[in-house]
Amino acid sequence: MALQGMVSNRLRSLLTMLGITIGVAAVIILVAVGHGSAVAVQNRIENLGTNVVTIMTGGFGFGRGSGGAQSSFTRLTTKDVKALQDPTAAPDVKSVTPVVSGTVTATFGAASYSPSQFVGTTPSYEEARKSPVEAGTFITPEEESQRARVVVLGQTVVLNLFGSANPLGQTVKLNGIGFTVVGVLTPKGTNGFQDQDDIAIAPLTTTQDLITGVSSGLNQIIVEAKSSHQVNAAEAEATSILTPTHSSNGSATFRVLNQASLLQTSASTNHVFTVLLAAVAAISLLVGGIGVMNIMLVTVTERTREIGIRKALGARRADILGQFLTESVLLAVVGGVVGVAAGLIGSRFKIVGVQPVVESYSVLLALGVGVAVGLFFGIYPANRAASLRPIEALRYE
Numbered sequence: 207m208a209l210q211g212m213v214s215n216r217l218r219s220l221l222t223m224l225g226i227t228i229g230v231a232a233v234i235i236l237v238a239v240g241h242g243s244a245v246a247v248q249n250r251i252e253n254l255g256t257n258v259v260t261i262m263t264g265g266f267g268f269g270r271g272s273g274g275a276q277s278s279f280t281r282l283t284t285k286d287v288k289a290l291q292d293p294t295a296a297p298d299v300k301s302v303t304p305v306v307s308g309t310v311t312a313t314f315g316a317a318s319y320s321p322s323q324f325v326g327t328t329p330s331y332e333e334a335r336k337s338p339v340e341a342g343t344f345i346t347p348e349e350e351s352q353r354a355r356v357v358v359l360g361q362t363v364v365l366n367l368f369g370s371a372n373p374l375g376q377t378v379k380l381n382g383i384g385f386t387v388v389g390v391l392t393p394k395g396t397n398g399f400q401d402q403d404d405i406a407i408a409p410l411t412t413t414q415d416l417i418t419g420v421s422s423g424l425n426q427i428i429v430e431a432k433s434s435h436q437v438n439a440a441e442a443e444a445t446s447i448l449t450p451t452h453s454s455n456g457s458a459t460f461r462v463l464n465q466a467s468l469l470q471t472s473a474s475t476n477h478v479f480t481v482l483l484a485a486v487a488a489i490s491l492l493v494g495g496i497g498v499m500n501i502m503l504v505t506v507t508e509r510t511r512e513i514g515i516r517k518a519l520g521a522r523r524a525d526i527l528g529q530f531l532t533e534s535v536l537l538a539v540v541g542g543v544v545g546v547a548a549g550l551i552g553s554r555f556k557i558v559g560v561q562p563v564v565e566s567y568s569v570l571l572a573l574g575v576g577v578a579v580g581l582f583f584g585i586y587p588a589n590r591a592a593s594l595r596p597i598e599a600l601r602y603e
Contacts, residue, residue, distance in 0.1 A: 207529055207533075208312070209515055209536070211312050215505075216389075218501060218504075219348055219401070219501075219537060221421075222497050222498055222501045222537050222541070223232065223538075223540055223544065224494075224541065224543045225493060225494030225495075225497040225498070225541070226491070226494040226495075226497075226498070226537070226538050226541030226542055226545060226579065226580065227541045227542070227548060228490055228494065228542045228545065228547040229487070229488070229490040229491030229494040229495075229545065229572075229579075230491065230541070230542050230545025230546060230548075230572040230573060230575075230576045231491070231545040231546075231548040231549040231551060231552060232490050232491075232549075233246075233484060233487040233488060233490075233491065233549070233551065233555055233561060233568060233571070233572040234545070234546065234549025234552075234553065234569055234572050235392050235428070235487075235549050235552045235557070236484060236486065236487045237483060237484050237487070237568040238479050238549075238553040238560045238562030238563055238564045238565065239558075239560055240479050240480030240481075240483045240484070240569065241480060241482065241558050241562070241563045241564075242560045242562040243560050243598075244477070244479075244480065244560070245563050245565065246560060252378060256532070257300075257427050257430055257432075257433065257434050257436075257437055258335075258429060258430045258431070258437075259284065259428075259429045259431070259437060259440055259441045259463065259495060260426055260427075260428055260429075260462070260463040261283060261426065261427040261429065261444060261448065261461070261462055261465050262425070262460065262461045262462075262463065263424075263458055263460060263461075266505075267568075271602065275337040275507070278386075279571060280568075281422075281423030281424070282304075282306060282423055282424040282425075282427055282452075282460065283423050283427070283580060284424070285454075286325075286424075286427060286447075286448060286451075287304045287424070287427060288449075289447050290302045290427065290429060290444055290447055290448075292447075293474075293587065294427075295444040295446075295447055296440065296444065296447060298431055298432055298436040298439040298440040298443060298480055299429055299430070299431065299440050299443060299444070299445070300430045300431060300432045300434070301330040301333070301334060301429075301430045301453050302428070302429055302430075303327055303328055303330045303331045303335075303427070303428040303430070304328060304331070304409075304410055304424045304426075304427055305325055305326070305327045305331070305410075305424060305425055305426040305427070305428060306322045306323065306325070306326040306327070306410060306413055306414060306418050306422070306423075306424055307323065307325055307418075307423050307425045307426075308326065308383050308413060308416060308417045308418045309324060310324045310380040310406065310529065311380070311381060312367060312368045312378050312379065312406065313367075313378065313379045314368060314376065314377075314378045314379070317366065317367045317368075318493075319363060319366040319367055320402040321352070321360070321362075321363050321403040321404050321405055321406045321495065322400060322401065322405070323400075323404060324380070324404070324405075324406050324408075324413075324417070325405060325407045325408070325413075326407075326408050326409065326410045326411075326412065326413025326414060326417065326418065327347050327407060327409075328345070328350055328409070328410050329344060329346060329347055329350060329432055329511055331333060331344075331345075331346040331407065331428070332345075332475050333595050334428045334430045335428065337391055337392075337394075338391070338392050338405075339389040339390060339391055339392065339431070340391060340392040340393070341374060341389065341390045342358070342374045342387070342388050342389035342390055342459075343388055343389050344358055344389055344407075345358060345388075345389075345407065345408070345409050348412055350409040350410060350412075351390075351411070351417055353392065353409065353411045353412045354406065354409060354412060355383065355386060355408075355416075356385060356386050356387075356388045356409065356412075357378065357385040357386070357387055357388070357406055357407065357408045358388060358389040358390070358391060358406070358407040359378075359387055359389075359390055359391065359405075359406050359407075360390075360391045360402070360404055360405040360406065361390065361391065361393045361403040361405040362393075362401055362403040362404040362405075363403075363404060363405065363406055363524060365389055367486075372386045372391070372392060373389070374387055374389075374562055375387065380406070380408070380417070381416075381417065383416050385408060386436065387591065391403065391405070391407075410589075412549050418565030419530050426450070427483050428567035429444050435523020436463060438464070440550075441462060441464050445458070445462060445463070448460060448465045458589040472598065484568070488575070491572075491575055491576060491579055492579070494541070494576075494579065495538075495582065495583040496583065497578035498534050498537055498538060498579070498583045498584060499534075499584065499587060501537075501582035502530060502533070502534050502583075502587035502588070503590070504589045505530070505533070505587070506587050506588075506591040507585075509591075510594060513526055513591055513594050514562050514594065514596050514597075517596040518565050518595070518596050521587065523592045523593075524592075526591050526592040526594075527588050527589060527591070527592040528588075528593045529591075530587060530588035530592075531581070531584050531585065531588040532582065533584070534583065534584025534587065534588065535577060535580045535583070535598065536580075536586060537579050537580060538552045538576050538577050538579060538581070538584075539576075539577055539580065541576065541580075542572070542573045542576035542577055542580075543573070545572065545573075545576065546569055546572065546573055549564075549569070550569070563574060571596050581587050
């Protein structure tokens with residue numbers, strides 16, 4: 207009888223279900239967008255290494271009477287690297303990677319290109335920054351100690367200099383100095399701020415000799431902890447080692463970036479963002495439920511005489527209540543199932559540059575809430591129908 211009631215008013219039933227459908231689909235898609243955004247941000251942070259602490263120059267390192275020039279004590283040096291590599295002072299540190307940055311123009315034949323990042327570093331950079339090579343090899347300890355003129359290129363640099371040609375073994379000129387390409391990095395994409403494949407990496411010693419100079423010091427020191435649980439301990443050890451020689455008026459002249467803390471903060475922020483999106487989508491489910499209630503009230507009014515006839519023939523209050531409650535729940539169930547299908551299909555497409563990632567709980571939650579909404583908002587109309595007195599119902603119209 208509930209099915210017959212829906213079929214007899216097809217357009218009205220369809221429009222009623224549409225409210226539930228939109229609500230359920232909106233919940234699934236918006237939760238998927240929030241989760242997809244969180245996954246994308248976490249992947250970008252993890253591409254920089256989650257077990258690392260990055261130490262950078264900066265802070266309050268301006269000497270008195272220096273005219274604003276940064277004093278030498280604010281520079282990070284190889285002495286700091288050796289101090290951090292001491293297993294007694296820093297037992298939670300796995301590796302220490304010095305990094306210098308410079309600006310170069312790379313040329314190969316008629317092609318010329320300036321990478322956004324040119325890095326001079328040591329072999330431990332590959333693991334610390336999760337920068338494996340796709341072809342060839344990374345910088346070796348021998349190349350670093352021998353000041354070899356070799357370079358590892360990112361995919362963007364390779365594309366601009368070599369096109370589709372194989373770059374391995376070729377000689378590129380960096381600021382007019384010849385370097386042999388020994389490796390090509392695995393693509394990493396963008397991190398939201400810059401192209402991570404737009405990079406060239408050379409040995410630290412070679413870079414300081416030919417590009418940046420030794421006196422400029424280090425731009426960064428990457429400290430890799432032995433495990434994700436030891437990152438905070440490694441940060442504390444690095445800070446205690448560097449503070450005595452890198453402080454001014456009691457303030458450190460260096461900055462510390464903890465990737466693990468950044469990842470936790472990002473996850474917390476994205477969780478709040480996802481919850482807010484789900485709450486906004488839930489409003490449409492509420493509106494859909496009000497639509498079900500409205501239509502069921504109209505249905506009860508239209509079928510008052512039918513209710514009177516059924517009661518006169520012996521139908522009990524529970525029979526009438528069950529009939530109209532079943533009809534409202536059926537509208538919600540059908541609308542919810544269609545909404546789930548629409549949500550899953552919609553989540554296959556990128557939304558505002560974000561690839562949605564469907565959470566299984568959101569599908570079950572949206573469908574369950576949709577059915578609950580139909581049940582809740584169907585109780586009053588069904589109870590109103592069941593409460594009609596047979597004589598009044600028969601006399602209606």
